[in-house]
Amino acid sequence: MSLIVKSGDTEFQHILRVLNTNIDGRQKIMYALTDIKGVGRRFANLVCKKAGVNLTARAGELSKDEIEKIVQIIQHPDQFKIPNWFLNRQKDFKTGTHSQIVSNTIASVLRDDLQRLKKIRAHRGLRHYWHLRVRGQHTKTTGRSGRTVGVAKKRGV
Numbered sequence: 001m002s003l004i005v006k007s008g009d010t011e012f013q014h015i016l017r018v019l020n021t022n023i024d025g026r027q028k029i030m031y032a033l034t035d036i037k038g039v040g041r042r043f044a045n046l047v048c049k050k051a052g053v054n055l056t057a058r059a060g061e062l063s064k065d066e067i068e069k070i071v072q073i074i075q076h077p078d079q080f081k082i083p084n085w086f087l088n089r090q091k092d093f094k095t096g097t098h099s100q101i102v103s104n105t106i107a108s109v110l111r112d113d114l115q116r117l118k119k120i121r122a123h124r125g126l127r128h129y130w131h132l133r134v135r136g137q138h139t140k141t142t143g144r145s146g147r148t149v150g151v152a153k154k155r156g157v
Contacts, residue, residue, distance in 0.1 A: 012060045012061060013060040014026065016032075018070070019103045020103045021035055021036045021037070022035070023036070024059065025058060025059045025061075028056060028057070028058060029048055029055065031044070033047065033048070033070070033074075036102055037103055038102035038105075038106050039074065039100075042086075043086065043088075043100070046082060046086065047070055047074055047077075048070070050073050050080045050081075051066065051069045051070050052069075053066055053069075074100060074102060075100075077100050078099075082100075084098040087099060093113070093116070
């Protein structure tokens with residue numbers, strides 16, 4: 001479902017549907033791709049270069065073939081010689097493969113990882129379970145939301 005405006009010989013789509021995400025067609029293609037969860041600016045730039053898309057073009061100006069090429073590169077980056085260190089899921093725990101996870105799969109993969117850490121009673125998993133900071137931050141004075149803070153006054157003195 002896209003809004004298509006025909007002006008002259010070109011079709012301009014104001015909203016594109018790519019990988020279960022609505023993309024603004026008025027933005028430049030590199031920045032429009034960053035609306036997809038799991039695709040940052042650097043990865044979007046690399047994908048556009050691998051697809052041979054003009055970086056100054058607006059997202060709504062792209063043809064269906066160019067959009068399909070971009071989706072193909074995002075879903076299968078190893079086939080287009082994107083290095084493993086560039087991907088956001090390196091050495092998956094279950095499969096041992098390198099991949100780029102995007103859109104709805106990010107939430108499910110993150111939830112599965114946290115469940116695994118909690119199940120094996122790892123330190124990180126326990127800190128997540130207790131709703132405490134996980135990455136070594138100080139917790140003596142910060143992050144006290146939901147708890148009482150301060151000293152109670154004495155009554156009747």
